[in-house]
Amino acid sequence: MKWKQVLAVFAGVAVAGSVMAMSVDMSREAIAERIKPTAKVRLAGDEVAQANGAAQEGERSGEAVYNQACAACHTSGVLNAPRKGNADDWEERIAKGMDTLLEHSINGFNAMPPRGTCMNCSDDEILAAIEYMIEDI
Structure with missing residues (x-):
């Protein structure tokens, strides 16, 4: 009897997960937003990086x-x-x-x-x- 209850719970979770997945925005923009990097790596000598992290614009003082x-x-x-x-x-x-x-x-x-x-x-x-x-x- 307990097996049937366990299977019912798993089935309920699977159905709920499917319903939630169907409600997620699958547009290109939404997917790109979800998978974008959370951080950037800057290496020594990186021509774009400055000490303050801002983009380099022209010659530094x-x-x-x-x-x-x-x-x-x-x-x-x-x-x-x-x-x-x-x-x-x-x-x-x-x-x-x-x-x-x-x-x-x-x-x-x-x-x-x-x-x-x-x-x-x-x-x-x-x-x-x-x-x-x-x-x-």
Whole structure:
């Protein structure tokens, strides 16, 4: 007797599920909405991503590049990185000329990796970041 009751419950659930499925909107738009990704993955060097997650529109300012890629080392002087706005740290480097500073920033120098890890920064954006770091000197 109990088997019949169990089968009746399963049958009721199956019928209820069928009725619910028939009431679901099956239009292309509704299906696309239900299956759209819930998140996006952004990788380092992604040319569309910025630190704030907004789409990149044109060239970034020196401050934006600094905040995104340079601040981690150039704020505290990690591995002897010259600190932003610190004349003593920059004096010897500036004496070599802006062309040398830019070349070292683009190609890497000592502990600094190429482009300071900002692989999607243009040469002009790298230059703007250097100028931003030394503007108060």
